[in-house]
Amino acid sequence: MLDADFFRRWMTATAASVDREAERLTALDSAIGDADHGSNLQRGFTAVTAVLEKEAPQTPGAVLTLAGRQLISTVGGASGPLYGTLLRRTGKALGDAAEVGTERLAEALRAGVDGVMTLGGAAPGDKTMIDALVPAVDALATGFAAARAAAEEGAQATTPLQARKGRASYLGERSIGHQDPGATSSALLIAALADTAEADGE
């Protein structure tokens, strides 16, 4: 079972991963976006780590809703409301349970991903974070490692796609041949989840 501390470590692991990969995310975003994805997410997850330490929420749902709220207020770019909505919706779907199992987490993450699709209007194949998140949630029933692999494959599979959402969509066919930065950072989020679970022996 996964408790509030697990979710806090997931967020901290994501922040560390975003720190490590910020330059790569920004490089991907300079090809088809406005070259700030790495620094925006870095600012957001640094703030998430700080607020979780300060407020120490007591349930998995509370950890994720607080983290999501923080992303919406600090990121400054579209990834803020998108990741913020993902985490908040997931957190709300978890309710106030003190511990949750993998199956419940998968259901809640699906609600979160649905919230992102509603907010941004993106569907699978539009070359967005959805292309990593949907396969990851589908695979989570099989286990955390499967989710990590599915997210990474989904992110890589965005390379030949033409962007249909966000700033990259203005580039039309010129967006083809570049891996989507949002799908890439989503794969980091899922990888951090799997790493945290494996460190726990889940």
Add this chain to the structure above:
Amino acid sequence: MSEDRAVGIVLVSHSAEVAASVAALAKGLSGGAAAVPVAPAGGTGDGGLGTSAELIAAAAASVDRGAGVAVLTDLGSAVLTVKALLAEGDELPDGTRLVDAPFVEGAVAAVVTAAAGGDLDAVEAAAAEAYAYRKV
């Protein structure tokens, strides 16, 4: 319309200068609109290009006179941030609405309509109608 019940208008742009200039333009082009509460929410909190949820929430609170607040936005993250704040439920005043309209033309139409005593529905309709104005 009494002055203290006008619809409030918030203009959200990635740029502080754009938001402030469009607010000044809209008020300037709608003579007598001095009573309409219009607030720009442009750029990030530290003066960069982007969207700040805090600036948006503060701007909406500052123009709320109890008759609703119409929020107009420019691109991408401005739209998404306002939608996310509305979904939060308690971040923006009651009766706050994201208005689907072109930013500059919609802002002028919204301020003129609010100055004429229009309610939130009328302000929204006038701003949205600006999409129908073809230039060529």
